[in-house]
Amino acid sequence: MPSIEDRFLIIVLALVADAVFGEPKALWQRVPHPVALMGQVIGWLDRTFNRDTAPAPERRFSGIFTVAALVLAALIAGQIIAIVLDILPLTILLEGAILAVLIAGRSLHDHVRDVAAGLAEGGLEGGRRAVAHIVGRDPNSLDEPAVARAAIESAGENFSDGVVAPVFWFALLGLPGLITYKLVNTADSMIGHRTDRHRDFGMAAARLDDALNWIPARLSGWLIAAGALCAGEDAEGAVRAMHADAVNHRSVNAGWPEAAMGGALGLALAGPRNYDGVRIDDAWMNRAGREDADIADIHRALKLLIWSSIAHGALYALLAILF
Numbered sequence: 001m002p003s004i005e006d007r008f009l010i011i012v013l014a015l016v017a018d019a020v021f022g023e024p025k026a027l028w029q030r031v032p033h034p035v036a037l038m039g040q041v042i043g044w045l046d047r048t049f050n051r052d053t054a055p056a057p058e059r060r061f062s063g064i065f066t067v068a069a070l071v072l073a074a075l076i077a078g079q080i081i082a083i084v085l086d087i088l089p090l091t092i093l094l095e096g097a098i099l100a101v102l103i104a105g106r107s108l109h110d111h112v113r114d115v116a117a118g119l120a121e122g123g124l125e126g127g128r129r130a131v132a133h134i135v136g137r138d139p140n141s142l143d144e145p146a147v148a149r150a151a152i153e154s155a156g157e158n159f160s161d162g163v164v165a166p167v168f169w170f171a172l173l174g175l176p177g178l179i180t181y182k183l184v185n186t187a188d189s190m191i192g193h194r195t196d197r198h199r200d201f202g203m204a205a206a207r208l209d210d211a212l213n214w215i216p217a218r219l220s221g222w223l224i225a226a227g228a229l230c231a232g233e234d235a236e237g238a239v240r241a242m243h244a245d246a247v248n249h250r251s252v253n254a255g256w257p258e259a260a261m262g263g264a265l266g267l268a269l270a271g272p273r274n275y276d277g278v279r280i281d282d283a284w285m286n287r288a289g290r291e292d293a294d295i296a297d298i299h300r301a302l303k304l305l306i307w308s309s310i311a312h313g314a315l316y317a318l319l320a321i322l323f
Contacts, residue, residue, distance in 0.1 A: 001086050002095060007174060007318035010092055011167050014099035015313045022106030034101060038186045042070070046191055046269065050201040059200035067187065067204040069173035074183045078176030085175075099170055102182050104162035105309055108134075109302060115151035116298040119144060134158070141274040148293035152301040153269050156224065156261035157254045159305060161185055164223065164312060167215035171316070184208050210252050217253035220308075221246065223315070224260035227308030233300065241286040248283035255285060262286035265300055267293050 002010060032040075049062040049225040085094045111134045118130030128139040134154045142150060165185070169177035184205065191198045192206035221242045228235040241263025242256055249255025249270060262269035268289040272281050 001082050001174060002092060005320055005323040006092055007171055008316045008323060010096045011316040012313055012320060014103065015098040015105065015206060015309070016137040017096065018098040018103050018105050019309065021112065023269065031289060035186055036181060038183050039190060042187050042190050048308060050197065052197065057199045060203055063201040064204040067184070067208055069212035070187060071180055074180040075176045075257050082175045095175065098126060099178060102178060103166050104158065108158045108162055109305060112155045112298065113302055114149050115147065118293050119295050138274045145292045145294065148298050149267065149269055151298050152265065152267065152293060153258050155301050155305050156257035159308060160220035160253065160257045161213055162218045163212050163309070164220045166217065168216045168219065169212065181212055184212055213253045217256045221256035223311050224257055224264060224304065224308045225310040227304050228264035231304045231307040233264040233304055234266060235264065237266065245283065245285045245287070250280070250282045250286065259285040259306070261301065262289055264304055265297060266290060267297060
């Protein structure tokens with residue numbers, strides 16, 4: 001199996017491949033995407049073990065059992081795949097291809113760019129339609145500045161859990177770590193909600209996802225600050241906002257990249273929002289910043305995202321050289 005220095009090289013190759021090629025839509029129209037398969041498994045477990053009539057303690061236990069089974073299956077599957085790939089030629093390229101499929105840097109960039117295009121071409125309704133693909137809040141409650149802020153917040157948060165975190169766990173544990181992270185993160189997105197159905201059953205998935213993202217989220221914030229240096233944005237403001245506001249976010253992790261993004265761009269991000277008709281009074285990240293974000297700010301965020309991604313790749317390139 002690849003050594004630690006080989007894994008760093010694989011990461012650089014995968015990040016470049018994702019940036020250049022993104023999601024090959026023609027391929028995923030013919031075969032199911034691995035994350036879609038993970039979602040099908042999680043959906044079946046939810047339907048099978050999350051009984052509406054069960055008391056809360058039983059549902060919490062069922063959720064713990066479900067997550068434990070998912071983690072065990074992911075570790076075993078990842079190890080088997082790694083062993084098989086080690087027998088084949090071009091192991092580094094094959095593992096790089098798997099990693100590239102399971103990170104979402106180019107996809108994130110394109111979805112955020114689509115929000116700017118939606119606002120420019122279709123006004124508020126166009127922006128709402130585009131932003132609905134990347135945020136969970138009610139898009140109909142958003143005005144144009146809120147749509148722009150939501151897209152920028154998504155750029156920060158999803159840079160963390162869609163790119164930095166899967167790469168981090170691959171660097172640490174190889175394919176078993178990568179697949180385990182993606183499965184837990186997918187479970188959190190599907191069942192880790194505070195709804196009546198999933199508050200108890202999804203608690204284990206949400207808590208484990210928080211733990212797995214703890215280091216990557218903070219690393220993401222610092223990468224955004226580093227990217228701000230090259231993007232001509234306020235790196236010092238990013239660091240200031242992280243230290244002042246990240247811990248006030250309702251998520252133990254999302255505040256770090258969101259605060260860094262807001263501080264770098266001079267924008268106030270997060271704050272109160274509506275989910276499923278319920279108002280959530282979240283804290284503002286970089287409260288002193290502007291609330292009236294616009295299309296130009298989305299494009300600034302995209303430039304910052306690109307430079308943060310370059311800093312991310314440069315970090316692992318440096319590690320590959322040093323090791």
